[in-house]
Amino acid sequence: MTLDQNGARYLHVRAAALGASFNDKTIASVRVIPGDTHQEEADMNRFAHRGLLTFCLLAIGIGQALAQSSDEHDGHDMAAGKASPETTRIKFADVDLLDQNGKVVSLEKDLVRHKIVVMGFIYTSCTTVCPMVSSIMGKVQKQLGARVGTEVQLVSISIDPQRDDPQRLNDYARAFQTGPGWSWLTGSPQSVDATLKGLAYSGDFRNHSPQILVGDGNNRFWTRYYGLTDPTELARAVEKLSGERNTHAKHTAIAMEHQP
Incomplete structure (x- = not known):
């Protein structure tokens, strides 16, 4: 029995x-x-x-x-030391990409223009560097709060467009994203390659170190952070850009008032 x-x-x-x-x-x-x-x-x-x-x-x-x-992932740089930011000139390729909802978007026209941007590079099957970069950006989103989606835009670009379709990115995003204002992008290999080239990103699957770009969408000179950057440092960079933008807007308004 x-x-x-x-x-x-x-x-x-x-x-x-x-x-x-x-x-x-x-x-x-x-x-x-x-x-x-x-x-x-x-x-x-x-x-x-x-x-x-x-x-x-x-x-x-x-x-x-x-x-x-x-x-x-032998080639991944997992060093957690202080990032060494550098100024870099970027260019936005005029190509169509897909966000995590399957919507066709232009990186420059639909997401970056008029926004302060924090941008990372990932692929969903990566188990080392990419989750850390996404976690850092998730903490930046929490620190900036409701400003993300209005003044600030977060962008994560997959460097594996052949496997990372919108649904896969959508599933991946749920582990890190806590609100609106964060776009996860993929597209055809040609479109993604052109986008990465314009952003001066040169990583690949076997050898890519953590990189995050921070910049004003109205400016072509951005700051590139290498390594596992403290989210607070990135949030401060956003605050600085926001302050510079507000100061410029005030000076412009004053100059216009004094025009004959």
Whole structure:
């Protein structure tokens, strides 16, 4: 006969003592001989040890997968030191891209123009650098609050357009995005390549270090941050650009008032 409820509970306890676990379907397959406690305990130990063996095999498999992932990302610069920002001149390619909702967009005309922008480069199957870059940008979004989506625009561009379609980017974005104002972009390989070239981004799958661009969409000179940059530093850069923009607007208004 099969184990009753108390027997099943006991089997769970015995398995836990051996560092293993298994589901109710496995328990249901255990058959014991009435009154034969030695046979019952033998069955329990056999299934518990089987669960422990399964756990060990899974651990080995996970370890191998992590090792393989490490090999695939050997060229990634995981250094968490202070980023070294540099001024860079950028150009926006006149191409169509797709956002995470499948909408056709122009990076310059629809997203960047008139906005202060924080831009990162990722691909969804990356397990090292890219989640860190996305996490940093997510923290920037939280720090800037409601300004993201109005004055500020976040942009993440996939460098793997052949695999990262809008749906995949949408699924990926949910782990990091907390509100509007963050566009995740992909497109044809040709369009993405032209976009990355204009932004002077030269990374690839096996060798790309963390990079984040911060700039004013009305200006062609932006700041490029290398490494895992402190989100607060990026938020301060946005604040500085916002202040410069407001100062320029005031000076322009004063100059117009004094025109004859």
